[in-house]
Every structure is written in C-alpha cells, then in structure tokens.
Amino acid sequence: MNLARTIEEVRQEVREARQAGKCVALVPTMGALHAGHMSLIDTAKGACDFVAVSIFVNPTQFGPGEDLDAYPRTPEEDFAACEERGVDLVFLPDVKTMYGGGGLTTVSVARLGETLCGRARPGHFAGVCTVVAKLFHIVQPDRAFFGAKDYQQAAIIRRMTADLNFPIEIVVCPTVRESDGLAMSSRNRNLSPEERRQAVALSQSLQLARQLIEESRPPAAEIIQAMKEYLAETAPDGEVDYLQIVDPRDLSDVAATDKPVLVALAVKFSRARLIDNMLVDSQARTS
C-alpha cells in the first residue's frame, strides 16, 4: 500500500493503475476509521481492482461552533487498518494541499441540501459537495463509495454526480451498527460512557417508527411525537436536533406513511452530534 500526501502522487498512482487496465475505486473518509468504513472498503475491493481511500477532515463542511477541532483524528490506526484491509492507496492531504490555491469555487445542490442536516448545518453540504468534487477530480475513480448512515449526503452526491455528468458510479452501502444497534460513527468516540448507553435510543426510536408504520401507518406527526417521547425518556442527556419523516427521493417532508418514507434524526450530546436514519416501506412488510 502507498501513502500519498500530494495530488501529483495520487495522480501518478492512479495513472499506473489505469494503464494496467484496473478499475479504480475511491472511498472518501474523514478518518477515525471504524467498521462502517471497513465495509465500504470491502465493497470497493469487491467491485474494483484498485482501491484508494482518502482521509481528510474537511474544514469547509464544519460551521462555526461545530466540532472541527474535536473531530477524532487517528491517522496511524487508520493507515494500519487500510493496510491490513488491502487498500492500494491512502491519500492523506493537509488543508494547504486541498485549499492552498484559493478556494473561491463552491459546488452546491439546491433543495436536497436545505432540509435535515442541511437546515441544522447551513453550508455543510456545499462544503461536502465541493470537497467531493475535488477528490473526484484528483483520483478520477470509476466508482465511489458512501455509507447509508449519511443518507442525505449520499443523495446529494448522487444528484451532483448526475447533474454535472461526472463519469463516476456512486455506490451506497448499508449502515453498519454496533451490537446494540448504534450506527457506527467516528463521533461515537466523543460520547461519555453514560451518553454511549443512551445513544442506542436513536436506532431504537427508528425501530419504534418502523413498528408503528408497519402496524397502522399513522400520520407522520404522530410517529414523530412518539419518537420524541421515547427519546426524552431513554436519552435524557441528548437534545433532538431534528426528527423528520421525508420522501426518500427528494427529502421533502411527508404527512402520510402509506408510501416508502425515510425516517431521519439528529441528536446532540455534549461533545457529539449523532445522526441515523431508516427507510421504511409499509407495503414491503415482511413479518
């Protein structure tokens, strides 16, 4: 495995891979790698011959007062995990490498970025789209891999890729969870032990929503109310940032739950804001 810190090194590595006829995968990450990332890497390795992982805590997707400084950084462990997993190239740029030239250009996606996390974090998705566009141009992969835990991010990246005709296939992989159901996230490291116990309430509240929808398809407002009550009781140290039931295609709020819906929430603990989501299709009930 090679470690590249400059854009030129990445381009050289990828050029050689491509000249050898290899299909190139990119797994963009912010590091502090966990089993969710490993799942993306495994999927990428199954789909392509050459897997590049980028590790960059992108400052432009953090707002004022957010956790840019507190975001966990574990480059040595990340590097070892990538090596052990058979990654071909790790791209570990610094901020100057990524934004030294000026950074006047922004890529933004209307509508999809204005709800859920985008409403709570203004400018966040423009930061995400811009850095992903840069990484796409630096690595020029055939396929790029994103996690479903960040459903909205994946939807926005898909939209950006289609709208701007990037010659790249976007692959979205299922959320990986701890044994108690908590979605894997680098930010879980910033939970206190007590908060970690309470944090299971996020996925449990989503299970509650699924159960309610599969039983009786109640109006979205009723489900949201039930989830809020559950969260208040089970995760008293968490503050609900948003809790929405939306159309999975355009992320617009829905009132009814008789069609497929995405239930999504964000909960703030003292040093970590966690997100989770679940697709629920009442018509696909299997039980």
Added chain:
Amino acid sequence: MNLARTIEEVRQEVREARQAGKCVALVPTMGALHAGHMSLIDTAKGACDFVAVSIFVNPTQFGPGEDLDAYPRTPEEDFAACEERGVDLVFLPDVKTMYGGGGLTTVSVARLGETLCGRARPGHFAGVCTVVAKLFHIVQPDRAFFGAKDYQQAAIIRRMTADLNFPIEIVVCPTVRESDGLAMSSRNRNLSPEERRQAVALSQSLQLARQLIEESRPPAAEIIQAMKEYLAETAPDGEVDYLQIVDPRDLSDVAATDKPVLVALAVKFSRARLIDNMLVDSQARTS
C-alpha cells in the same frame, strides 16, 4: 468529422481517441461561429490530436430579459466550418440532453464573478461554470480553449479548474478583431448597419485608454471619464453598461494605473450587448 447529439456518443468517440493515445482538446462554444472561434480551433489543433467543439446555447447563463431567444443560431454553417477546419467531433446537444436530469447543482466562483459582467448579469457566471463543468466531465479533455474577449469568463474558468482540481489545462487565446478593430462576437450579427459603424467605438475607447496610460498614467477615474465622453460622441446609440479599470489578477477596481490593468467595458445596442477589454501595462511601453 463526427456529429454527436448524445453524451454517450461523445464519450465513445473520446474513448476511442484516447485509446489511440491522442491528446483531446475541447473548444466550448455557443455556435454562430466566427473567426474568433476558428482561431480557438486552430490553436487547439496545433496543441492536440483530437479536437471536439461543443455547440450549445446554454439557457442557464442568460438572465430574464436577456437575448436567449435572439442569440444567433447557425448550426449548418457551424458544422460546415468545423468540417472544413478539420475538427474531429462536434457535440450538438439539446437542452434536455444537458439538463433533463434535474439541474439542481450549481458551480459558482466567489468574488471574481461579482464584478464587471457578473454585476450586470447576476447568475450569469454560475450558469457558465456549471455548463463548463458538465462539458468538462462529458468530454474529459486534456486542454480546453477559451477566448480573451471574454476575459472575466476565462479568469473564472481558470479559477474553477484550479479550485476543483480538474485535470485540464485552460488555454486562453487572443481576441480576434474585424479590420476596423471591433472584437469578433456572435452578437455582432444582431447589430443594425448604423450600430455596426458605431460599435468600433468600443475598441477605439480601449485604444484611447492605452494611449492615456502609456503617456501619463492618469488615475483610473480620469481615463474612465475620457472613455465615456469618447463613447457618448462616437457611439450615441450605445448605452454603457459598465466601464471599469481593474486588477487583471483578481478583477478588483483599481484607482491608479501604474501597474498592469485590465480596461473592460460593455455597451448595449438595441439587440446586442457587446463587450471588449484590453490589458495595459504602462511599464511595458514599447514605443
């Protein structure tokens, strides 16, 4: 020469060219090709083995009340001119091919796009950047060619290309002029004979600015005043849209003319808004 109307056809042609080891050039145009475009094509042919010309009157770079409908369209003549000039591929998409998927994504460049034509045409450069990003992804050229008549556009495209790490070299070619000095433009076709006679005042006013700067480096405000008086007298049917003297690097207004400056103006006639510009470096005086 081949004509492609779909993205898939373009990609197929470019893939074959690249497999044959060819360097790929893109000359993005809005058609109604003139000698300025031919100069871009000739330069592209000198620099690359495979030259693609796109012809697309991009609606998203026209504002309400602008000349989208009146913009000249001459596809048959354009096609013949490209063939005669040795172009390899003409990409002639319709609006649905370019924006049928949704078009929620925008690429924009801060600051550089907020002055000169950007102030007069809000949203114009976001439209330009977005369609150029799309064309870059569709054609994936090694080099792309733009004209210096659209100095601000070229500066913005350069900035976008660098900021987003497009693996593309931007080449800016000199403005081509009619024998009396009028800058070549598709919009010149929309001038009445009398307006055409008056339109020479744009380049003549730029020559006046150059002469003043080379003689005595007067303050920018004095030069602008002299140019306005010249235009009022020589082109009474034209209305000055803007007339600015700016730093060529960041397009910010300058007060002094002792360093290199860009003198740029736009003048509206009844059915055509014309632009022109000139780089003047008082220290590089050759006479």
